[in-house]
Amino acid sequence: SAVISQKPSRDICQRGTSLTIQCQVDSQVTMMFWYRQQPGQSLTLIATANQGSEATYESGFVIDKFPISRPNLTFSTLTVSNMSPEDSSIYLCSVVGRGRAFFGQGTRLTVV
């Protein structure tokens, strides 16, 4: 199994600012995934991050709003830019090992 560490675990941010979330994995993985979970909702995939290439974004998510970095095979960051209250959600990173998905503990973001 993979152990995933996410930082910060929670934050309260002012609207118009940006927050960068870090995701560290204890083993090398090809693909990392970023999800958003809005209050009371299920998980929605934001983008898939591959090392050495640009992230692939899902419909409804754009790079200017959610820039992603993937500098190596164990680390990725997701930035939530120019935040508004509608961005208040839990953001989770995920990796796959032997066909099984593993998740970090998530970052609970509140935008005021």
Place this chain on the structure above:
Amino acid sequence: KQEVTQIPAALSVPEGENLVLNCSFTDSAIYNLQWFRQDPGKGLTSLLLIQSSQREQTSGRLNASLDKSSGRSTLYIAASQPGDSATYLCAVWSTDKLIFGTGTRLQVFP
């Protein structure tokens, strides 16, 4: 487009009952199906993984079945306990993406 639905959306039962949570998906071309548990405000814990060629998987009091042809999976929880209270999510691997269901919020009271 793959869509995953879970029924019921919420369930409240007394301790000791056997439970069945349902998951349905619209596209049967899946690689596997995974059941997760999520405690309030927390990340996801993987419970069971069923490969597309398998029919069921068991772990302790949990048993998950998969019927690809009908697009259905069930999670059976035996002898439920208050500690089982959480949201249960199913997710299917479809075209290199994990698509999540809507979730079932379970409360088991003493």
